[in-house]
Structure formats: structure tokens, C-alpha cells
Amino acid sequence: MTQMQLLRAQDYPRMAWKNGGGFTEEITRDNGEGLDGFGWRLSIADIEESGGFSVFAGYQRIITVLQGEGMRLTVEGEQSRPLLPFDAYAFDGQSQVSCNLLGGPIRDFNLIYAPQRYRARLQWFDGTSRVYSSAPTLLLFAASGQVEVAVAGHDIQRLGVYDCLRVDGNQRLLELCIQGRFCLIELMLR
Secondary structure (H helix, E strand, O other), X not given: OOEEEEEOHHHOOEEEOOOOOOEEEEEEEOOOEOOEOOOEEEEEEEEOOOEEOOOOOOOEEEEEEEXXXXXXEEEOOEEOOOEOEOOOEEEEOOOOEEEEEOOOOEEEEXXXXXXXXXXXXXXXXXXXXXXXXXXXXXXXXXXXXXXXXXXXXXXXXXXXXXXXXXXXXOOOOEEEEEEEEEEEXXXXXX
């Protein structure tokens, strides 16, 4: 049976980065505690200054700038394109990664998942969208102040900025009508 849970940004727990260089607000995860044992994890981080990223061996990462001018990553010695707001970028979690901020502090959005356990798809939308998914787990992350989500058979969900709607146990083709700027993440077990 499909279950929906609305996660509010003000309730996200705050935890130190693995490398001790800053803090993350954890939105949600599949299981585990702290920085161990999860198959996937969704979070927001504030990056105050250029520097190194934590290593997550055995994981894939997808990062998106939410606020600020942007950043450029150096992944295993190779520079990325400039990463501007709402431009997702994927890299191997065990890579040596550092960032160079493009004009001051930023806030970013991170999906970290174990590719041997999960397949993941992340997409950004803006405006009015009708999307369909048969993924067992869906995460809808609001990047604007008023995001409305209509799912057949459920009440309309209203999300504030950085709130997240988590849908678990989906076993059918689900139709979602969404208005606002949001990210849709689909997670499927391998």
C-alpha cells in the first residue's frame, strides 16, 4: 500500500560532516544511523568556504546548488563545469573531491545512494508538471515556497520551501500533478 509522509524543513536533524568541515541537515534516508548503513540518503548542506568533500566509498552522489552563485568541483583532478543553481551533477562518492565557490557561500542538495542496491533518477522541474512513476520510493523536494502535489486518491499536499514529500510502497503507475519548483527522485531496488 502506498504511504505518504510530509517532512518539514524545520524538523530536519543537523549533523556534522564526515570530514568535520561543516554541517548537513538530513531530510530522509532508507535506514541506518549516523553516516553508516544507509542505502540512500537525502540532505542539504551549507558550504561556507572552498574545500574538500567527504569520501563515501561504495556510493554514488548527485549534488545540486540551491542557493548562492554556484561552485566548480574538482573530481580526481578533473574540473567540472560551473555548477549553477538547479544544475545537478553526479560523481562517484569515493572520489577525491574539492569545491571552489563562485562568489560566496552556497547551500546544496545531495542524494547519496548505493548503486549496487538502488537505481536512482533525479530530475528538476519548474512550473506546472504532470509526471508518472512506478518507482517504489518517490521523493518530492520543494525548492520554492509554494509547491502543491496532487496524487490520485490522496489529499493535496502543500509544501513550503525545502519540505519533502516521501512516497513509499508504490506498486503501480502513479500520476502526480505538481505546481512549483521541485525535484523528483525515483528510487528502485536492484
